[in-house]
Every structure is written in structure tokens, then in C-alpha cells.
Amino acid sequence: MEYINAFKGRENRPSDAEIADALGPTVNLWNEFIKWMADEEGVTEQEWKGIVVKKYGWSLRLKQKSRNIAYLGPGRGCFMVSFVVSDKALQATKEAHLPKAVAELVAIAPHYPEGNGLRLIVQGAADMPAIRKIAAIKLAC
Numbered sequence: 001m002e003y004i005n006a007f008k009g010r011e012n013r014p015s016d017a018e019i020a021d022a023l024g025p026t027v028n029l030w031n032e033f034i035k036w037m038a039d040e041e042g043v044t045e046q047e048w049k050g051i052v053v054k055k056y057g058w059s060l061r062l063k064q065k066s067r068n069i070a071y072l073g074p075g076r077g078c079f080m081v082s083f084v085v086s087d088k089a090l091q092a093t094k095e096a097h098l099p100k101a102v103a104e105l106v107a108i109a110p111h112y113p114e115g116n117g118l119r120l121i122v123q124g125a126a127d128m129p130a131i132r133k134i135a136a137i138k139l140a141c
């Protein structure tokens with residue numbers, strides 16, 4: 001599935017109602033992940049960013065103090081969860097027992113000066129355990 005940010009080109013941050021409308025049935029997974037990050041992992045800070053909105057759209061950063069933990073990008077009927085992980089966290093992720101499709105994405109994760117980029121599209125509940133596992137690894141490393 002090709003992911004396109006639902007708010008690409010939009011000047012202003014989307015409202016909660018607009019996000020729910022764009023996400024459709026995946027809005028529950030979006031909300032559950034945010035709640036899980038806060039309740040289970042202590043990641044309570046949130047920051048909406050629209051960097052180069054004409055090209056990329058809007059994303060919600062989940063932060064712990066000043067550290068970005070995950071980026072959530074709303075799509076149409078899906079959303080993307082992105083992580084930038086250290087080499088140590090990438091290695092731990094490679095050693096984790098993840099579904100084959102996720103392991104393949106981890107294996108080809110691009111390296112940037114700030115870390116390794118992992119981008120996963122959420123289309124259903126079956127996608128969430130791997131994302132939770134990666135989030136926990138990032139927080140531990």
C-alpha cells in the first residue's frame with residue numbers, strides 16, 4: 001500500500017474530528033497507540049508538526065522530555081508510524097522476533113545522521129504488536 005499523508009498541502013494543523021474522518025476505522029488504533037505510549041511507556045508529550053506541508057503533510061510527534069520517540073502521520077484509512085533509532089536499537093530490533101514484512105523493512109532501514117529510519121503503515125490491529133515492540137526497544141536503548 002502506498003501511504004500518502006491525509007493532510008499534505010494543508011496550511012493548518014488538522015482538528016481531532018478531521019483526523020478521525022481521515023483515519024476511518026484505524027482511528028481506534030491511533031488512539032490506543034497514543035494511550036499505550038503514555039500509560040505503559042511514559043511517553044506523554046505530543047507535538048504536531050507540519051514541516052514542508054506541501055510535500056509531507058502533518059505528523060504528531062510523541063515525545064519523552066525533548067526526545068522524539070515516534071512520529072504518527074495520518075493517512076486515508078491508515079496511518080504511518082515512524083521511528084528514528086540508534087544503531088544499537090536497530091540491532092536490537094533486528095534480533096527481535098518481528099513479522100517477516102516488518103523484519104524486511106528493518107533490514108533495509110535507511111541510515112541518516114540522526115539515526116536509522118523505520119516507517120511502518122498501520123492498516124489493522126495485526127500491525128500493532130510489532131510497532132509496540134519497536135517503540136519499547138527505542139525507549140530501552
